[in-house]
Amino acid sequence: MIAAGIAIQRPADAKLLVVDSQGRITNARRSSFPNLLRFGDVVVANDAATLPASLFGVHDPSGRPIEVRLAGSESVCPDAVKEFSAVVFGEGDYRTPTELRPSPPGLRPGDTLQLGPLKATVLRLIGHPRLVAIRFEDPPPRIWEGLARHGRPIQYSHIPMPLALWDTWTPLAGPPVAFEPPSAGFALDWRTIDAIRRRGVHVATITHAAGISSTGDEELDARLPFDEPYRIPASTAKSIRMAWAVGGRVIAVGTTVVRALEHSAFVHGSVRASTGIAVNKIGLGTSLRVVDAVLSGTHEPGTSHYNLLAAFVDEQILCKMDDVLQHDGYRTHEFGDSVFIEKTRVKCHLSGGNRSDFQLWMMDACGTDSNRRVAEIRDTLHSNRLVERLGYSCGRGL
Amino acid sequence: MRREHTTEALETHQAKALTIWKGMRVAVTGGTSGLGLALVRKLLDRGARVAFVARTRDAVERLTRENPEARGITGDVSKKDDIYSIAIQILGALGGLDVLVNNASALGPVPLVPLADTNCEDFEIALQTNVLGPFRLTKALLGALAASAREGARPLVLNISSDAAISAYPNWGAYGASKAALHHLSLIWNEELALQGIRVISLDPGDMDTRLHAAAVPDSDRSELKHPEDAAQELIAKIADLVSARQTNYVEAVPEVGQ
Numbered sequence: 235m236i237a238a239g240i241a242i243q244r245p246a247d248a249k250l251l252v253v254d255s256q257g258r259i260t261n262a263r264r265s266s267f268p269n270l271l272r273f274g275d276v277v278v279a280n281d282a283a284t285l286p287a288s289l290f291g292v293h294d295p296s297g298r299p300i301e302v303r304l305a306g307s308e309s310v311c312p313d314a315v316k317e318f319s320a321v322v323f324g325e326g327d328y329r330t331p332t333e334l335r336p337s338p339p340g341l342r343p344g345d346t347l348q349l350g351p352l353k354a355t356v357l358r359l360i361g362h363p364r365l366v367a368i369r370f371e372d373p374p375p376r377i378w379e380g381l382a383r384h385g386r387p388i389q390y391s392h393i394p395m396p397l398a399l400w401d402t403w404t405p406l407a408g409p410p411v412a413f414e415p416p417s418a419g420f421a422l423d424w425r426t427i428d429a430i431r432r433r434g435v436h437v438a439t440i441t442h443a444a445g446i447s448s449t450g451d452e453e454l455d456a457r458l459p460f461d462e463p464y465r466i467p468a469s470t471a472k473s474i475r476m477a478w479a480v481g482g483r484v485i486a487v488g489t490t491v492v493r494a495l496e497h498s499a500f501v502h503g504s505v506r507a508s509t510g511i512a513v514n515k516i517g518l519g520t521s522l523r524v525v526d527a528v529l530s531g532t533h534e535p536g537t538s539h540y541n542l543l544a545a546f547v548d549e550q551i552l553c554k555m556d557d558v559l560q561h562d563g564y565r566t567h568e569f570g571d572s573v574f575i576e577k578t579r580v581k582c583h584l585s586g587g588n589r590s591d592f593q594l595w596m597m598d599a600c601g602t603d604s605n606r607r608v609a610e611i612r613d614t615l616h617s618n619r620l621v622e623r624l625g626y627s628c629g630r631g632l
Numbered sequence: 633m634r635r636e637h638t639t640e641a642l643e644t645h646q647a648k649a650l651t652i653w654k655g656m657r658v659a660v661t662g663g664t665s666g667l668g669l670a671l672v673r674k675l676l677d678r679g680a681r682v683a684f685v686a687r688t689r690d691a692v693e694r695l696t697r698e699n700p701e702a703r704g705i706t707g708d709v710s711k712k713d714d715i716y717s718i719a720i721q722i723l724g725a726l727g728g729l730d731v732l733v734n735n736a737s738a739l740g741p742v743p744l745v746p747l748a749d750t751n752c753e754d755f756e757i758a759l760q761t762n763v764l765g766p767f768r769l770t771k772a773l774l775g776a777l778a779a780s781a782r783e784g785a786r787p788l789v790l791n792i793s794s795d796a797a798i799s800a801y802p803n804w805g806a807y808g809a810s811k812a813a814l815h816h817l818s819l820i821w822n823e824e825l826a827l828q829g830i831r832v833i834s835l836d837p838g839d840m841d842t843r844l845h846a847a848a849v850p851d852s853d854r855s856e857l858k859h860p861e862d863a864a865q866e867l868i869a870k871i872a873d874l875v876s877a878r879q880t881n882y883v884e885a886v887p888e889v890g891q
Binding site (some may be wrong): 281283285286311312315374375378379381382383398399400403404405406407408409410424427428431438439467468469470 | 696703704705706715716717718720721723724725726727728729772774775776778779782783784824827828
């Protein structure tokens with residue numbers, strides 16, 4: 235695939251490769267994404283805003299230039315801004331491909347790093363000479379100001395122009411905890427979100443500290459994704475339960491959402507309002523308990539994002555997908571085109587849902603104007619004979 | 633009897649108005665002087681978590697020393713390059729946002745002059761500060777405000793307007809036109825964001841005894857001007873019915889059951 239080299243979040247001609255639950259592959263415009271959703275579904279996006287996580291500075295003991303890329307933290311709480319894991323590079327910047335960047339000077343615990351206005355200390359190495367835990371020495375307000383003024387978004391050589399922070403925040407961006415943009419969410423502008431909600435589909439969010447996508451080092455890349463903290467708000471857990479109650483699907487926007495929701499279900503038996511640290515790796519053989527479909531970027535074989543897709547479809551379909559992506563000129567990386575992949579259908583058990591769940595769902599989905607919308611949608615449902623779907627849900631814990 | 637009942641209702645209302653701000657996450661621009669400063673102080677008194685923005689580092693640091701529980705942010709809302717720096721610091725300080733008060737304002741030419749004598753550059757400053765700044769900052773913070781609504785709060789953007797936004801006062805051209813634009817922007821945004829549960833309003837605090845007013849009308853009788861504290865009090869009372877804090881607070885960490 236060709237790398238998308240311009241930082242436009244929603245190019246007018248963005249494409250969407252659709253793989254349905256039967257494994258059929260079609261091409262679509264990404265702007266038609268809302269048409270793929272059905273009444274009762276819930277769309278879950280990652281609302282993490284992106285940190286300016288690339289910090290240039292000097293390794294004090296050697297006096298040599300370094301670039302520190304913050305890569306992970308323990309919590310999505312905004313006070314947790316003192317300690318990070320970080321990948322360190324030697325001199326140069328994003329214009330050199332990461333795999334060609336020189337190594338940093340030898341880093342040792344206790345080394346101090348001068349990163350613009352910020353001072354950091356290396357706490358320890360994390361199993362690799364370029365992966366370290368660091369601590370900023372300033373109080374949190376100073377750290378935030380230092381990051382805001384001195385930090386740059388992490389960037390790779392396929393985009394020649396320097397990125398501004400606004401290039402990296404999705405429209406839904408809120409808590410600044412991601413190290414790279416949860417870029418699947420670029421597709422969701424406010425018009426699209428309105429269109430989705432008008433279909434009787436909930437839009438919910440989690441906050442997941444999306445980590446870095448590439449370190450330029452094979453050994454480190456094999457360890458991706460690193461552990462990532464997340465938070466699932468009560469309103470989102472409720473939206474998911476409501477979707478299940480009416481037989482709707484859980485649509486994850488981005489691989490980080492898949493990871494967080496599945497981790498929560500693994501730990502708690504079902505999706506719960508919770509904070510946690512996603513340590514799970516999703517891929518071939520992972521049984522997805524929560525997510526039915528994912529809207530994601532186009533990914534190249536061998537990346538952790540690509541591996542995650544193997545949980546949704548079998549290898550044969552993945553290969554077919556690759557062929558279409560390649561053949562039809564799809565663009566890749568964070569500003570590229572997208573894929574929408576439904577989990578290959580498994581047998582569903584019918585279990586109870588009821589009309590009051592349906593009513594509650596509509597109240598939530600359509601707000602105060604719900605009565606009229608309920609009537610409208612019920613009419614549509616009747617005419618489409620979709621109403622039979624109501625009252626059934628796949629046998630998953632509520 | 634009836635009178636007592638009314639008093640009781642009023643007291644209940646006042647008590648509610650006092651508690652409603654507890655824990656509310658509020659950002660105020662132009663927060664170190666005039667109306668902005670009065671709003672910051674009153675919101676802090678009511679238990680709100682406040683981040684304030686102003687251009688002058690000294691003033692920001694002074695106010696932060698006086699009110700260590702508030703987060704002071706140095707930045708200029710009229711500058712495009714400052715907006716995301718301000719937004720990320722607000723969200724870093726508060727973790728999210730329930731209320732944004734776009735209060736920072738610029739007069740345009742000082743002293744005031746007729747439109748025909750207004751330099752484009754002065755008009756641009758008024759538009760950058762009074763229209764584009766609030767537009768950009770609100771847009772950068774929309775994700776956080778929408779999240780607040782999804783979590784059960786009633787988020788609000790309050791744009792500080794002026795009667796000059798409605799009435800045509802000679803010599804107030806740059807300021808009046810920019811505030812008119814801000815007022816209309818608020819009306820449209822309020823319509824568009826209704827589905828997201830975000831309210832956007834603009835309110836006129838009245839003529840106040842502030843630096844901005846002194847620059848505009850140097851020979852005005854200050855005794856006839858409203859005190860910024862009183863204006864802030866009125867604004868807070870007006871918006872108290874429009875806002876509410878989140879029903880759920882930050883979820884307690886759930887112990888991990890090993891993987």
